[in-house]
Amino acid sequence: MNDQELRDEIEKMSNKLIAIEQPLRNRYFLSCESQNAHDVCRFLFEDVRARFVIATAIDSDDCYEILYHFAYDELGTIIHIKAHIRDRENPSIESIAPFLPGAEWIEREIHDVMGIVFVNHPRLERLILADDWPDGVYPLRKEAKR
Amino acid sequence: MSWKLWSLKKSPWVFHVNTGACNNCDIEVVNCLTPKFDVERFGIKLVGTPRHADALLVTGVVTRQAAPRLIRAYQQTPKPCVVFAIGACACNLGIFRKGYHVVGPVDKILREVDPNAIIAYVPGCPPKPEAMISGVIKALGAI
Numbered sequence: 001m002n003d004q005e006l007r008d009e010i011e012k013m014s015n016k017l018i019a020i021e022q023p024l025r026n027r028y029f030l031s032c033e034s035q036n037a038h039d040v041c042r043f044l045f046e047d048v049r050a051r052f053v054i055a056t057a058i059d060s061d062d063c064y065e066i067l068y069h070f071a072y073d074e075l076g077t078i079i080h081i082k083a084h085i086r087d088r089e090n091p092s093i094e095s096i097a098p099f100l101p102g103a104e105w106i107e108r109e110i111h112d113v114m115g116i117v118f119v120n121h122p123r124l125e126r127l128i129l130a131d132d133w134p135d136g137v138y139p140l141r142k143e144a145k146r
Numbered sequence: 147m148s149w150k151l152w153s154l155k156k157s158p159w160v161f162h163v164n165t166g167a168c169n170n171c172d173i174e175v176v177n178c179l180t181p182k183f184d185v186e187r188f189g190i191k192l193v194g195t196p197r198h199a200d201a202l203l204v205t206g207v208v209t210r211q212a213a214p215r216l217i218r219a220y221q222q223t224p225k226p227c228v229v230f231a232i233g234a235c236a237c238n239l240g241i242f243r244k245g246y247h248v249v250g251p252v253d254k255i256l257r258e259v260d261p262n263a264i265i266a267y268v269p270g271c272p273p274k275p276e277a278m279i280s281g282v283i284k285a286l287g288a289i
């Protein structure tokens with residue numbers, strides 16, 4: 001696949017995306033709403049055959065963002081999917097771990113420190129917080145006390 | 147000098163405790179044992195359990211999860227024993243100072259259970275193997 005073909009593949013998903021940004025030849029930012037993130041990741045992983053690198057979470061001004069980072073190694077291209085979770089009271093998003101086991105631990109970690117619930121995750125238990133850490137306290141949220 | 151102290155100084159066996167280090171200090175501790183520095187020529191030997199140890203090499207800040215385990219390892223070490231706080235984190239929290247998971251530097255945690263604990267500090271991020279060797283020698287000279 002060359003650069004143009006990759007762009008065409010990505011544009012097939014445009015009905016599920018809010019925006020496609022390509023600041024550099026080998027870098028894409030795809031914004032989407034949280035309910036579409038699962039389908040977009042699945043498409044990138046199974047049809048485009050990009051490699052999952054890692055996911056990160058941000059406590060943004062008006063929403064939580066989960067960023068899934070994929071790499072398309074043949075072209076050295078990095079594709080970031082920004083999923084916006086608008087519900088700040090009960091943040092949740094569909095888990096990608098059922099088809100992508102490599103995402104299992106990072107989703108558990110995000111659940112620990114940010115309190116985002118990953119629906120359909122096979123084992124959403126505590127991973128990195130101390131055993132005696134109180135439930136319902138999420139240390140990396142903005143409102144967390146220092 | 148009591149025979150206990152003499153044998154401690156003659157050949158201190160050490161046990162390595164990582165209480166939340168970034169792993170760089172641990173690499174330097176292992177480096178001390180490689181042929182280049184070879185601390186075994188001074189009788190310093192890494193052992194597998196605190197019950198065989200004369201000294202604890204503690205690296206890293208003490209995290210909430212590790213604090214009770216550090217205390218347990220310290221209580222199981224035969225006394226007299228020397229605790230080496232290796233690295234800026236173990237001495238005084240270093241770059242993890244404001245972390246949510248940090249409960250304190252090594253000396254604060256150990257002094258809570260034993261106010262007379264013998265603690266030696268080797269600062270640096272990470273300390274060089276030479277610094278650790280010189281720290282061990284200075285501490286043994288002081289007791």
Ligand code: SF4
Binds near residue numbers: 167171
């Ligand atoms: S002192 Fe530096 S090298 Fe050692 S554990 Fe702390 S951050 Fe890592």
